[in-house]
Amino acid sequence: MTETRAVRVEIGVESLAGVRIAEAAGADRVELCTGLAVGGLTPSAALIEAAVLEVVDTEVHVLIRPRPGDFRYTAEEVAIMRADIELARRVGAHGVVIGVLDERGNLDASANAELLAAADGLEVTCHRAFDVCADPFAGFDLLLESGFTRLLTSGRQDSVLDGVPLITQLVNLADGRIDVMACGGVRADNARRVIELTHVRDLHAAVRVPVPELPHPDAEVSFAEFGAPRGFDHFVTDADGVSALCVAARSTV
Numbered sequence: 001m002t003e004t005r006a007v008r009v010e011i012g013v014e015s016l017a018g019v020r021i022a023e024a025a026g027a028d029r030v031e032l033c034t035g036l037a038v039g040g041l042t043p044s045a046a047l048i049e050a051a052v053l054e055v056v057d058t059e060v061h062v063l064i065r066p067r068p069g070d071f072r073y074t075a076e077e078v079a080i081m082r083a084d085i086e087l088a089r090r091v092g093a094h095g096v097v098i099g100v101l102d103e104r105g106n107l108d109a110s111a112n113a114e115l116l117a118a119a120d121g122l123e124v125t126c127h128r129a130f131d132v133c134a135d136p137f138a139g140f141d142l143l144l145e146s147g148f149t150r151l152l153t154s155g156r157q158d159s160v161l162d163g164v165p166l167i168t169q170l171v172n173l174a175d176g177r178i179d180v181m182a183c184g185g186v187r188a189d190n191a192r193r194v195i196e197l198t199h200v201r202d203l204h205a206a207v208r209v210p211v212p213e214l215p216h217p218d219a220e221v222s223f224a225e226f227g228a229p230r231g232f233d234h235f236v237t238d239a240d241g242v243s244a245l246c247v248a249a250r251s252t253v
Helices: 016-025 045-054 075-090 109-118 128-132 136-146 164-174 191-198 239-250
Strands: 008-013 029-032 059-063 095-098 123-126 150-153 179-182 202-205 208-212 232-237
Touching: 008 016, 008 239, 016 029, 016 045, 016 232, 016 239, 029 045, 045 059, 045 075, 059 075, 059 123, 075 095, 075 109, 095 109, 109 123, 109 136, 128 136, 128 150, 136 164, 150 164, 164 179, 164 191, 179 191, 191 202, 191 239, 202 239
Parallel strands: 008 029, 008 202, 029 059, 059 095, 095 123, 123 150, 150 179, 179 202
Antiparallel strands: 208 232
8 A cells, every 4th residue: 555645835035034934934935036026937047946945845947937917928038937947946935937839829839848857857847838738638648748846726726725626636647746736725625625526636835924014104106015905015025824734634534
């Protein structure tokens, strides 16, 4: 009988403080990025290097996404992504997170292969470009054939619980050949249910709280982060929420 491996938790973070919080909570990985308000963007070289030096047990996986918006990239953008991957590897990142679609909305076999080659020796996650690709099953077959380590998906829904049917189907189709990592509002209060319903062994969450803005009564402009509630300025990683999620995930047999 094959032993079921422990659930692994990945936390999306934008700062060294977030990296420290994830490691202190026992997270297995961080997905390091900036710009979570727009779905995440490639972090700076300095932040990647500092994060790698900061961790002891937690792996640093770097999001490679050069701009907000769709995942159909020009040749120039793919070249920039390839260079970012090579830089992340040089400074010691454990993995990268990528995804490119073609003009028809399918996973782009050629561009993804180019990025996979640049990531040789690293773990490679396909991000949520999968959740908006034209054909999820053809896309999943491509991931299996290409050698991706894992797939990050909400089951093509806003909420992970709404995406349970497809996530479960993908876990069954994977049959251990690729890790399916569930995301989409995963928190401590639903982690056990997600695991039990889908049988995933990897969870991803960007657990954040808003920071109150400083009172500037004479300011005419605001640079508050997109999506921050009124009276708040930006978001930071929620230490209590991350810790609770890690505990909840590990309590599942």
